[in-house]
Amino acid sequence: LDEEAMREAARRLDRLTKPPGSLGRLEELAVQLAGITGDADLKPMAxxxxxxxxxxxxxxxxxxxxxxxxxxxxxxxxxxxxxxxxxxxxxxxxxxxxxxxxxxxxxxxxxxxxxxxxxxxxxxxxxxxxxxxxxxxxxxxxxxxxxxxxxxxxxxxxxxxxxxxxxxxxxxxxxxxxxxxxxxxxxxxxxxxxxxxxxxxxxxxxxxxxxxxxxxxxxxxxxxxxxxxxxxxxxxxxxxxxxxxxxxxxxxxxxxxxxxxxxxxxxxxxxxxxxxxxxxxxxxxxxxxxxxxxxxxxxxxxxxxxxxxxxxPLIDAAGNVLREMATFDSAGVSRG
Amino acid sequence: LDEEAMREAARRLDRLTKPPGSLGRLEELAVQLAGITGDADLKPMAxxxxxxxxxxxxxxxxxxxxxxxxxxxxxxxxxxxxxxxxxxxxxxxxxxxxxxxxxxxxxxxxxxxxxxxxxxxxxxxxxxxxxxxxxxxxxxxxxxxxxxxxxxxxxxxxxxxxxxxxxxxxxxxxxxxxxxxxxxxxxxxxxxxxxxxxxxxxxxxxxxxxxxxxxxxxxxxxxxxxxxxxxxxxxxxxxxxxxxxxxxxxxxxxxxxxxxxxxxxxxxxxxxxxxxxxxxxxxxxxxxxxxxxxxxxxxxxxxxxxxxxxxxPLIDAAGNVLREMATFDSAGVSRG
Missing domain, CATH: 3.40.50.10210 (Nicotinate-nucleotide-dimethylbenzimidazole phosphoribosyltransferase (CobT), large domain)
Structure with missing residues (x-):
């Protein structure tokens, strides 16, 4: 697996407006998919x-x-x-x-x-x-x-x-x-x-x-x-x-x-x-x-x-979350 | 709940090309939704x-x-x-x-x-x-x-x-x-x-x-x-x-x-x-x-x-299965 893509996906997930790790398996899927495909963007998949x-x-x-x-x-x-x-x-x-x-x-x-x-x-x-x-x-x-x-x-x-x-x-x-x-x-x-x-x-x-x-x-x-x-x-x-x-x-x-x-x-x-x-x-x-x-x-x-x-749909959700969610900075939300 | 609609949904499910009950929770959902709405057709829901x-x-x-x-x-x-x-x-x-x-x-x-x-x-x-x-x-x-x-x-x-x-x-x-x-x-x-x-x-x-x-x-x-x-x-x-x-x-x-x-x-x-x-x-x-x-x-x-x-999507699936699947008769599939 592409470990750099996995680290990049994990970094992006942690900037999104949610407690770290709170999307559970969806976040794990996002990291796994990034590792498999070598692409941290997780584009929609045919x-x-x-x-x-x-x-x-x-x-x-x-x-x-x-x-x-x-x-x-x-x-x-x-x-x-x-x-x-x-x-x-x-x-x-x-x-x-x-x-x-x-x-x-x-x-x-x-x-x-x-x-x-x-x-x-x-x-x-x-x-x-x-x-x-x-x-x-x-x-x-x-x-x-x-x-x-x-x-x-x-x-x-x-x-x-x-x-x-x-x-x-x-x-x-x-x-x-x-x-x-x-x-x-x-x-x-x-x-x-x-x-x-x-x-x-x-x-x-x-x-x-x-x-x-x-x-x-x-x-x-x-x-x-x-x-x-x-x-x-x-x-x-x-x-x-x-x-x-x-x-x-x-x-x-x-x-x-x-x-x-x-x-x-x-x-x-x-x-x-x-x-x-x-x-x-x-x-x-x-x-x-x-x-x-x-x-x-x-x-x-x-x-x-x-x-x-x-x-x-769960796998699509993992990609959509990574690509579409706002970050703490972009949404002006305070961190814990 | 509308028991007649539930019986009708269950009857339809049993005619579909699958072992009876093999779609598990999707079938239970279909029957429950029929009972709640009083409609065994389970039209798509906003x-x-x-x-x-x-x-x-x-x-x-x-x-x-x-x-x-x-x-x-x-x-x-x-x-x-x-x-x-x-x-x-x-x-x-x-x-x-x-x-x-x-x-x-x-x-x-x-x-x-x-x-x-x-x-x-x-x-x-x-x-x-x-x-x-x-x-x-x-x-x-x-x-x-x-x-x-x-x-x-x-x-x-x-x-x-x-x-x-x-x-x-x-x-x-x-x-x-x-x-x-x-x-x-x-x-x-x-x-x-x-x-x-x-x-x-x-x-x-x-x-x-x-x-x-x-x-x-x-x-x-x-x-x-x-x-x-x-x-x-x-x-x-x-x-x-x-x-x-x-x-x-x-x-x-x-x-x-x-x-x-x-x-x-x-x-x-x-x-x-x-x-x-x-x-x-x-x-x-x-x-x-x-x-x-x-x-x-x-x-x-x-x-x-x-x-x-x-x-x-699981709830949509229950309705789609009921409405769209072929029956044993229509598909010419033998029963168990």
């Missing part, structure tokens, strides 16, 4: 939410409340502008970039970024979810996409995803990377019942025992018990950091992807901005592992990037 | 943040990190558009309504709503902060202002305040109304040191012992150990509720004012929308007393209504 969609072979084990075809159906919904993420992104002036990185079946649409690595993962309870080469390819796709979007002027990224069943591989990856039991990593996803929760936990334990992922090698973990959108989002985080662009992390799945990215390149952590605390049980564990504190408590558990885009 | 400014005689006791003249100076800053609340309100398209309800000294400005009840309160450590009649007058001003603004088309209110020293009367009012010790109600305000904290606690205990406010009579409490902006904001909450308008509650001082309002008229509680959790120690106590859970965790402690306006 924003994109990248929604990576993929399917999961592990759905065969009955781990989701929704049928697998919903992944494809929801991609069409994203492209048509009818999903929650579209509504929330429109409100905040952000672009929704929808990526097929591994949806089962064929999807034809000019508005879709088609980067299908394979037709969904294999069932990790029976074999590795994908090969190492496939995981690497998915990560590269995320990196390349960040590069392309940054080149088109996007200055703030957010992570989003769609993939029926994807809380199961996310919990598996978290369980391995953070060495927590499946029970602490597994939640209800889109709304599975108690019996389904038990199945989910057992499936994760079975997949880990069968595939023996190497906890010190995040790519191995993503390949064996992860998912294509998880690997793609890990790549997006790496690509955003490489291009000095901040990236807002959505809920459980996105945070696990960010955790994998930070295991691959620990420096990426400084480019992350947390958003909300999801209802999905493992999210708290994943956030803690990354040392991130959420700014929003909305009891949401939708994914798609819906929590991340709700944090965009 | 918004006003009402910033009540007043001075506090208790500043004589050395309870604030800033000198008293800052109240008046900050009113000028609000009117000139240079304060944090102006920047944050502009971002969200809300109007800032600045009210002099008891600032010390003369303030002349066409943009200011002049409703001065008196030149600041008396020092509550030596006598009652104000008379019962003055407290009632301040409450009526708040009620009338809500009525006037509602008549001008404002559909969503937020509470804000400015008053050097006002965390001290707020802590005193909370201490009496919630029967908690001064130690649990007192925080650092704009940034007082440890010795100042002790002085603040001792001052509050002294004021309560001297004035013996009747905990079962919130107007008595506001008069004896409160403040003019506290009483005015309590009135604003009552007026918003009477006009079936939701009101977003800012931080510690605003929440204590809302608590006083709800002791006067318990039905007002259903019209409250919480915003952030302030760093000011007593805020958690006041929120708990009202059964409100904050949506934002930003470690802010500025006041002015700054946390409340940051919740406006």
């Amino acid at each position: 924003k994109a939410i990248v929604v990576m969609a993929a399917d999961h072979g592990v759905c065969e084990e009955g781990v989701s409340a929704f049928p697998q075809e919903v992944t494809r159906q929801m991609v069409h919904n994203f492209l048509a502008g009818g999903a929650a993420i579209n509504v929330l992104a429109r409100q905040t002036g952000a672009e929704v970039v929808c990526v097929d990185i591994g949806v089962k079946g064929e999807l034809e649409d000019d508005r879709l970024i088609s980067r299908k690595v394979r037709q969904g993962t294999a069932n990790m309870a029976r074999e590795a979810a994908m090969s190492r080469e496939e995981a690497e390819r998915a990560i590269e796709i995320g990196i390349e996409l960040a590069e392309i979007l940054a080149g088109k002027g996007i200055r703030l990224f957010a992570t989003g995803e769609m993939g029926i069943g994807n809380t199961t591989p996310s919990a598996a990856v978290l369980s391995v990377l953070s060495d927590v039991d499946a029970e602490d990593a597994v939640g209800r996803g889109t709304g599975i019942d108690d019996a389904g929760m038990k199945r989910k936990q057992a499936t994760i334990r079975k997949a880990i025992a069968l595939n023996v992922p190497d906890a010190s090698d995040a790519i191995d973990v993503l390949a064996k018990v992860g998912g294509l959108e998880l690997a793609g989002l890990a790549g997006l985080v790496l690509g955003a950091a490489a291009n000095r662009r901040p990236v807002v992390i959505d809920g459980f799945i996105s945070t696990v992807a960010a955790l994998a990215a930070c295991r691959i390149a620990p420096a990426a952590k400084e480019y992350l901005i947390p958003s909300h605390l999801s209802e999905e049980k493992g999210h708290r564990v994943a956030l803690k592992e990354l040392g991130l504190e959420p700014m929003l408590s909305l009891k949401m558990r939708l994914g798609e990037g819906s929590g991340a885009v709700l944090a965009f | 918004k006003a943040i009402v910033v009540m400014a007043a001075d506090h005689g208790v500043c004589e006791e050395g309870v604030s990190a800033f000198p008293q003249e800052v109240t008046r100076q900050m009113v000028h800053n609000f009117l000139a558009g240079g304060a944090a609340i102006n920047v944050l309100a502009r971002q969200t398209g809300a109007e800032v309504v600045c009210v002099d309800i008891g600032v010390k000294g003369e303030l002349e400005d066409d943009r200011l709503i002049s409703r001065k009840v008196r030149q600041g309160t008396a020092n509550m450590a030596r006598e009652a902060a104000m008379s019962r009649e003055e407290a009632e007058r301040a409450i009526e001003i708040g009620i009338e202002l809500a009525e006037i603004l509602a008549g001008k088309g404002i559909r969503l209110f937020a509470t804000g305040e400015m008053g050097i020293g006002n965390t001290t009367p707020s802590a005193a009012v909370l201490s009496v109304l919630s029967d908690v010790d001064a130690e649990d109600a007192v925080g650092r305000g704009t940034g007082i040191d440890d010795a100042g904290m002790k002085r603040k606690q001792a001052t509050i205990r002294k004021a309560i012992a001297l004035n013996v406010p009747d905990a079962s009579d919130a107007i008595d409490v506001l008069a004896k150990v409160g403040g003019l902006e506290l009483a005015g904001l309590a009135g604003l909450v009552l007026g918003a509720a009477a006009n079936r308008r939701p009101v977003v509650i800012d931080g510690f001082i605003s929440t204590v004012a809302a608590l006083a309002a709800c002791r006067i008229a318990p039905a007002a509680k259903e019209y409250l929308i919480p915003s952030h959790l302030s760093e000011e120690k007593g805020h958690r106590v006041a929120l708990k007393e009202l059964g409100l859970e904050p949506m934002l965790s930003l470690k802010m402690r500025l006041g002015e209504g700054s946390g409340a306006v940051l919740a406006f």
